[in-house]
Amino acid sequence: MTSRVLGIASLVLMVFALYMALIYAPQEAQQGTPYRIIYFHVPMGILSFVSAYLLGFAGIMFLIKRDLKWDRLAIGAAELGVLCTACSLITGSIWAKPIWGVWWAWDARITLQLLLGLFFIAYFMLRAYLPDREKRAKLAAVFGVLGMIDVPFNYYSIEWWATQHPQPVLRGGGSIDPDMRLALYVSALALTVTCAYLLTRRLAIARVEEEVEYLEHLVHAHE
Amino acid sequence: MHAGDSPALESEDIRKTFGHFTALAGVTLTFQPSEFVALFGRNGAGKTTFLKIAATLMRATHGRLRIGGTDIREEPEAVRRQIGFLSHNTYLYRDLNPVENLRFFARLYGVADAETRISALLSRVGLKRRMNDPVRSFSRGLNQRLGIARVMLHDPSLILLDEPYTGLDANAVEMLNAMLDEAVGAGKTIVLTTHDIEQGLRAATRAAIIDRGRIVFDGSSRGAPVRDAYNEYVRMGVPQ
Amino acid sequence: MKPLSAIVFKDIVIELRNKETISSMLMFGLLVLVVFNFAFQPTGAERALIAPGILWVAFTFAGILGLNRSLSIELDNDCLQGLLLAPLDRGSLYLGKVASNFIFMMIAEVMILPIFVLFYNLRFDLQFLQIAGLSFLGTFAFAAVGTILSTISANTRMKEVMLPILLIPLTLPVILASVMATSAVLSGETEGISSWLYLLGGFSIVYLVASYLVFEFVVEE
Ligand SMILES: Nc1ncnc2c1ncn2[C@@H]1O[C@H](COP(=O)(O)OP(=O)(O)OP(=O)(O)O)[C@@H](O)[C@H]1O
Ligand SMILES: [Mg+2]
Numbered sequence: 001m002t003s004r005v006l007g008i009a010s011l012v013l014m015v016f017a018l019y020m021a022l023i024y025a026p027q028e029a030q031q032g033t034p035y036r037i038i039y040f041h042v043p044m045g046i047l048s049f050v051s052a053y054l055l056g057f058a059g060i061m062f063l064i065k066r067d068l069k070w071d072r073l074a075i076g077a078a079e080l081g082v083l084c085t086a087c088s089l090i091t092g093s094i095w096a097k098p099i100w101g102v103w104w105a106w107d108a109r110i111t112l113q114l115l116l117g118l119f120f121i122a123y124f125m126l127r128a129y130l131p132d133r134e135k136r137a138k139l140a141a142v143f144g145v146l147g148m149i150d151v152p153f154n155y156y157s158i159e160w161w162a163t164q165h166p167q168p169v170l171r172g173g174g175s176i177d178p179d180m181r182l183a184l185y186v187s188a189l190a191l192t193v194t195c196a197y198l199l200t201r202r203l204a205i206a207r208v209e210e211e212v213e214y215l216e217h218l219v220h221a222h223e
Numbered sequence: 224m225h226a227g228d229s230p231a232l233e234s235e236d237i238r239k240t241f242g243h244f245t246a247l248a249g250v251t252l253t254f255q256p257s258e259f260v261a262l263f264g265r266n267g268a269g270k271t272t273f274l275k276i277a278a279t280l281m282r283a284t285h286g287r288l289r290i291g292g293t294d295i296r297e298e299p300e301a302v303r304r305q306i307g308f309l310s311h312n313t314y315l316y317r318d319l320n321p322v323e324n325l326r327f328f329a330r331l332y333g334v335a336d337a338e339t340r341i342s343a344l345l346s347r348v349g350l351k352r353r354m355n356d357p358v359r360s361f362s363r364g365l366n367q368r369l370g371i372a373r374v375m376l377h378d379p380s381l382i383l384l385d386e387p388y389t390g391l392d393a394n395a396v397e398m399l400n401a402m403l404d405e406a407v408g409a410g411k412t413i414v415l416t417t418h419d420i421e422q423g424l425r426a427a428t429r430a431a432i433i434d435r436g437r438i439v440f441d442g443s444s445r446g447a448p449v450r451d452a453y454n455e456y457v458r459m460g461v462p463q
Numbered sequence: 464m465k466p467l468s469a470i471v472f473k474d475i476v477i478e479l480r481n482k483e484t485i486s487s488m489l490m491f492g493l494l495v496l497v498v499f500n501f502a503f504q505p506t507g508a509e510r511a512l513i514a515p516g517i518l519w520v521a522f523t524f525a526g527i528l529g530l531n532r533s534l535s536i537e538l539d540n541d542c543l544q545g546l547l548l549a550p551l552d553r554g555s556l557y558l559g560k561v562a563s564n565f566i567f568m569m570i571a572e573v574m575i576l577p578i579f580v581l582f583y584n585l586r587f588d589l590q591f592l593q594i595a596g597l598s599f600l601g602t603f604a605f606a607a608v609g610t611i612l613s614t615i616s617a618n619t620r621m622k623e624v625m626l627p628i629l630l631i632p633l634t635l636p637v638i639l640a641s642v643m644a645t646s647a648v649l650s651g652e653t654e655g656i657s658s659w660l661y662l663l664g665g666f667s668i669v670y671l672v673a674s675y676l677v678f679e680f681v682v683e684e
Contacts, residue, residue, distance in 0.1 A: 063680055118632040125628055129619035133242045135684075139615050142677050143629065146611070149673055150633050153666050157636035160658060161643060217243040280547055281684040304550040314545025316536070318477045330469035331549040357480070373545075 003204065006197035013190035017183075025183035037095045043188040044088035045109070047195055048116055049151065051081035055123070056148025059141035071137035072206040074144055076199045078123050084195070085117035108162030115154055119147045229292030231256045231381050231412035232277060237286035239272050239436075246272045248436035249286070254414065254429075256380070259407050261427035262416045263449070265457045269436040270416040271311070274383045277414075278308040290381055304332065307379030309387055313370035317359035321350050321369050324358060325376055332377035344372040348398060363390035371399060375406075382406060384415040388422055400425065420453055432456060466551040470559030471566065477536060478567070484532040488525040488571035495521035496575070496582055514583045515645035519638055521575055522598065526568050526605050527630065530613040531623050533564055538617060547682055557610060557678040561671070565606040572598050585649065593648045600660060601641035604667040608634055611674040614681050637666055 021039035028035035054077035062070035092110055093103045104110070126143055130136035176184075232254040239247040247269045254260055264270050275281040277288060279299050288295050290302045315324050322341060329337035345351050348368040353361070358369065367390045374382065382403075388396055403413055404426055417423040424430060430449045432440035440452045478484055499517040503509070537543040537560075546556055573595065580591060609630055616625035631638075644659040 063677065115632055115635055122628050122632050126615070126619065126625065129621055129625060131620065135618060138680050139618055142611075142680055143615060145677060146608070146633060146670070146673065149669060150636070153636040153662065153669075157639045157662055160655075160662075161639055214243055275684065278548060280544055300550045300552055303548060306548070308548055310541075310544070312541035312544065314542050314548070315540055316473070316477060316542055317539055318480045318536070319473070323473075323476055327469060327473045328545070328549070330472075331466050331546070331551065333465065333550075 003197065003200040006193060006200060010190065010194040010197045013186070013193055017187035017190035020183040020186045025180050026177060028180075031099055034095055034098045037091050039183055039187040040191070041088055041091040041095060042184060043191040044084045044091065045113060046188070047191060048081055048084035048088055048113065051077050051084055051195075052116060052119070052151050053148055055081060055144040059144035059148070062137060062141040063145070068133075068137060068210070071141065072203055072210075073199075074137075074140060075127075075206060076202040078120050078144070079202060080195055080199060081120040082117065082124075083198075085113055085120060088113055089117065108158045111162075112154055112158045115158075116151070119150070123147065230254060230289070231258065231291060232414070233289040233292075234273075234277070235287045237273065237276060237283050237288060239269075239276060239281070240284050246436050247276070247283070250433070250436070250438055252431070252438065252441070254412050256410050256412055257407055257428075258412050259403070259426055259428045260412075260414045261423035261430045262414060262433060263418075263420065263423060263430065263453050264416075264433040265459070268433045268456075270433055271385055272436075273433065274308065274385050274414065274416065275310070277381075278306055278310075278383055279303055280308075304377070305380045306383065307374035307377070307381070308383045308385075309370050309374045310385045311389075313366050313373070315358045315366065315369055315373065318357055320357050321345060321354045321372070324369065325372060328373055328376055334377050340376065344375060347402070348372045349395070364392055364395060367391055368395055368398075371402070375402065380411050382411055382413045384413065386417055387415060388417055388419060396422070420450060424449065466549065467555060467559040467562060470546075470556070471563045474533065474536070474563040474567070484529055484567055485571050485574075487532065488529045488567070489574050491528050492521040492525040492571060492575040493578060495524055496579055500582065510583055511585075511649055512646075514579070514585070515642045515649060517583075518576075518579050518594075518645060519601070519642045521579070522568075522572055522602070522641075523605070523631075523634070523638060525571050525575065526602070526609060527627050529567050529571065530564060530609045530630075531626055533560070533567065534613045534617050534622070538622075543617075543682070553679040553682055554675040556682075557675055558671075560614075561606050561610045564610050565603055568602045568606060569599065572602060590648055594645055597641060597644050597648065597660075600663045600667070601637055601644075604637045604663050604670070605634055607667050607670045607674060608637075611670075611678060611681060614678070618681075636662060640666075 017039070021036055025036065025039070027033070055074055058070045058074035058077055062068075062074065089110070092113070096105060097103050123140065123143060127136055127140050130139055230253045232252070234250055234252050237247055237250040238245070250269075250273055262270055262273070272281065276283045277290070277295075279295050279302060291305050293302050295302045316327070319327070322345070325341045325344065326337060328334075329341065334340060342351075345354050348371055350365065350368055350372070353365065358366065361369070367387070371387065374384070387399060391399065403415075407413060407426070407428075415423065415427075424446075429443050430440070431438055431442075432449065432452055434456050439456070440449065442448070496517060499513075499520065503513055503517075505513055537546070547553075576591070576595060576598065577587075579585075580587060585591070609626075612629045612633070613626050616622050616629055619625045640659040640662045644656050644663075647653050647656040647659070
C-alpha cells in the first residue's frame with residue numbers, strides 16, 4: 001500500500017521535477033545548459049550519504065534485535081548507495097567534461113563520492129564471501145556500522161586535503177538564485193521519494209527471496 | 224561458589240538453528256555435581272553443538288543455560304572460569320612448546336602457582352620428555368594429551384570433552400580415565416561425547432542419547448538399554 | 464590488564480621463535496620503497512614531494528601483511544576459539560590483539576624508516592623523530608581498525624584477499640592524514656599539521672571504542 005502510494009507520488013514528482021529543472025529554472029549565466037544536471041547530481045550525492053547512514057542504522061538495529069528484517073533493510077540501503085553513488089559520479093563526469101574539459105578530476109567531493117562507492121562495493125564483496133546466512137547478516141552489520149562511522153572522517157580528511165591542493169573548480173560559495181533553489185528542492189524531494197519507493201520494492205523482493213530459499217530447503221529436506 | 228546447592232549444568236529448551244537447519248530442537252537437561260555423563264548420538268546429531276553452546280563459544284538461538292547457577296548470557300566471564308572444554312581441535316599454538324602453551328593459558332585464567340601445576344600436569348599426561356619441542360612436531364595423540372592438560376589446567380568444575388579418546392593409545396586412555404575418575408571424586412562434573420560406547424559407559428553415572436537435536440534417551444540405567452537404543456539410532460545412518 | 468599482556472607476550476614469544484612476521488613485513492616494505500623509486504624515478508625536488516606517499520604505502524602494505532600473519536596464527540588449530548574460552552570479555556581480547564598488532568607494525572616501521580631516510584636522501588635529525596612520532600599515531604589508528612576487520616575477513620572464504628578490500632576504503636582518512644602530516648614535517652611547514660594529528664587521534668579513539676563494543680558479534684558463532 002505504502003509502496004503503491006510512493007510509486008505514484010514519485011512518478012508525479014519526477015515529472016514535476018523535470019519541468020522545474022529543465023524549463024522553470026533560469027539559465028545559469030556562465031555554464032549555460034550543462035548546469036541543469038546539478039538538479040539531479042546534487043540530490044544523488046546527498047542520498048548516497050543518507051544510504052550510508054541508513055546502512056549503519058540498519059546494522060545497529062540488527063545487532064540489537066537480531067531480526068533478519070533489519071538485514072534486508074541493510075541490503076536495500078547498500079544497493080541504493082551503489083545506485084546513488086554511481087548516478088552522482090556519472091552525472092558529475094558528464095557535467096565536468098564541458099565545464100572543466102575533463103571527465104574526471106580529483107576534486108574533494110568527487111573523491112569522497114568515489115570512496116563511498118568503494119565502501120558499498122566492499123560491503124557487497126564481504127557479503128558474497130560469507131556463506132552462512134546469519135553470519136553474513138551479522139558481519140555485514142558490523143562492517144556497515146564501521147563504515148558509517150568512517151563517513152565524517154572521510155569527509156573532513158578529504159576537505160582538508162583538497163584545500164591544500166590546487167582546485168580545478170571555482171567553489172560556489174555565493175548565493176544561489178531563488179528559482180534555482182526551488183528547482184533543486186523539488187528534484188531533491190522527487191528523487192528522495194523515488195529512492196524510498198525503490199527501497200520498499202527491494203524489501204518486498206528480499207522477503208520473497210527468503211521465502212523461496214526456505215521452500216527450497218523444505219523441498220531438499222523431503223527428497 | 225555454592226556448587227553444593229545449584230546444579231552443575233542446567234539447560235532449558237536450548238535450540239540452535241543454522242539458517243533453516245535445526246541442529247538442536249530444544250534440549251532440556253540438568254546435571255548435578257559429581258555426575259559423569261556420557262552423551263551419545265550418531266554423526267550430526269548435535270553433540271558438538273550442545274557442548275559448544277554450554278562452553279559459551281556458540282550462541283543458542285533460543286533457551287537458557289545456567290552453569291553452577293550462573294546464566295551464561297549474563298555473566299559469561301564467571302562461567303568460563305568454571306569450564307574446561309576439549310573440542311575436536313586442541314586450540315594449541317603450533318609454534319610454542321607445551322610449557323609455553325600452558326603458561327599462556329595459565330596467565331589467561333590467572334592460575335596460581337602456575338609453574339608447579341604445569342610441570343605436574345605435563346608429567347601426568349606423559350609429555351615431560353617432549354616439553355621443549357614445539358607443538359607442530361607433535362603427533363595426533365601427543366596433541367590430544369596436551370589438549371587434556373590444557374583443559375585441566377585451571378581446575379574447572381565442569382569438564383566438557385568432545386570425543387576425547389581420538390588418537391589416544393591404550394596408555395593415554397588409561398591416564399585420561401584415571402584423571403576423570405579423580406575429578407568426579409573431587410566433586411567435578413563431566414560431560415563427554417564419544418562413539419565408543421564401551422569406553423563411554425565405563426565410568427558414566429548417567430547416559431544420554433541425542434538424535435536430530437533432541438534428547439531421546441536419558442537415564443542412569445546405563446547397561447543394555449543404552450547400548451540397544453544407541454545401536455538402533457546409529458544403524459539408521461546420518462539424517463538428511 | 465593481565466590477560467592483555469599475556470596475549471601480547473604470547474605473540475612476541477611466537478615471533479622470537481619463528482621470526483616470520485617482522486621479517487616479511489620488513490622485506491615487503493623495503494620492496495615497496497624500491498619499486499616506487501623505479502616507477503617514478505624521482506629527481507631532487509620531486510622526491511621530497513612523493514616520498515611521504517611512498518612511505519605510507521610501504522607502511523600500509525607491510526601492516527596488512529602483519530595483520531594477516533597475526534590472524535593466521537590464531538586460526539591455526541582454531542586457537543582463537545581457545546582464547547574465546549578464557550575468562551576475559553571479548554572487548555579485552557580485541558584490545559590485546561590491537562596492542563600486539565600495533566607493536567609488530569611499529570617494530571617493522573622503525574626498521575623501514577631509516578632505510579627510507581637513506582633512500583630518499585633525507586636527514587637524520589629532528590625530522591626523523593617527528594616522522595617516527597607521526598607513525599606512532601597513524602599506526603595506532605591503522606591497528607585499531609585493522610584488527611577488527613582482519614577478524615571479520617577471517618570468517619570469509621578468501622581471508623587474506625578480503626582484508627585489504629575491507630580495510631583500505633575505511634582507512635583512507637588515516638593514510639591521507641599521515642601522508643599530509645609527513646609532508647608537512649618534511650617541508651618544514653608545520654602550521655596545519657595539528658588538524659591532521661587531531662584527526663588521527665579522534666579516529667583511533669572512535670574506532671577503538673566502537674570495535675570494543677562490537678567485537679563480540681564478530682567472534683561469536
Ligand atoms: N556452522 C554450521 N553451519 C551449518 N550447519 C552446522 C554448523 N555446525 C554444525 N552444523 C550441523 O549441525 C548438525 C549437528 O552438528 P554437530 O557437530 O553438533 O554433530 P555431532 O553430534 O557432534 O556429530 P559428530 O558425531 O559427527 O561429531 C550437523 O548436521 C551439522 O551439519
Ligand atoms: Mg561432534
